[in-house]
Amino acid sequence: xxxxxxxxxxxxxxxxxxxxxxxxxxxxxxxxxxxxxxxxxxxxxxxxxxxxxxxxxxxxxxxxxxxxxxxxxxxxxxxxxxxxxxxxxxxxxxxxxxxxxxxxxxxxxxxxxxxxxxxxxxxxxxxxxx
Numbered sequence: 001x002x003x004x005x006x007x008x009x010x011x012x013x014x015x016x017x018x019x020x021x022x023x024x025x026x027x028x029x030x031x032x033x034x035x036x037x038x039x040x041x042x043x044x045x046x047x048x049x050x051x052x053x054x055x056x057x058x059x060x061x062x063x064x065x066x067x068x069x070x071x072x073x074x075x076x077x078x079x080x081x082x083x084x085x086x087x088x089x090x091x092x093x094x095x096x097x098x099x100x101x102x103x104x105x106x107x108x109x110x111x112x113x114x115x116x117x118x119x120x121x122x123x124x125x126x127x128x129x130x
Contacts (some may be wrong), residue, residue: 007060010085015045017078023048025073033057033065 018026027039027048034042034051042048049066052058057065063082070078 003060011049011058012046014078014081015049017081018045018075022070022073022075026069029069029072030065 023045026045027034027042030052031039033055034048038051039048042051049058052066056062063086067079067082070076070082
């Protein structure tokens with residue numbers, strides 16, 4: 001719980017540091033990950049971060065996609081903030097309990113963490129191979 005609070009507090013601070021033009025550029029760059037329709041309905045940075053989180057593209061131990069996109073829009077200051085935070089956030093480990101396919105080319109991972117918590121992640125970036 002404390003890790004979730006710390007992670008979300010950090011994301012909230014990042015969202016406050018972003019201008020509306022930064023947010024629009026971020027959504028444009030990440031259209032390959034988040035559908036255009038979903039991007040249109042999300043108008044707040046925190047909700048967008050929530051969507052990236054739902055898709056397991058943004059986690060307390062994985063800021064890679066966000067860092068790359070922020071760097072591409074010239075927000076190196078935010079990339080540096082993330083890198084500083086990465087060094088202080090605890091890591092989590094666990095094992096994948098199940099992998100299933102949902103909808104068109106969407107994979108769901110069910111992961112059991114050492115903290116007895118279970119997370120479900122959807123990822124549209126992998127395609128099913130027959």
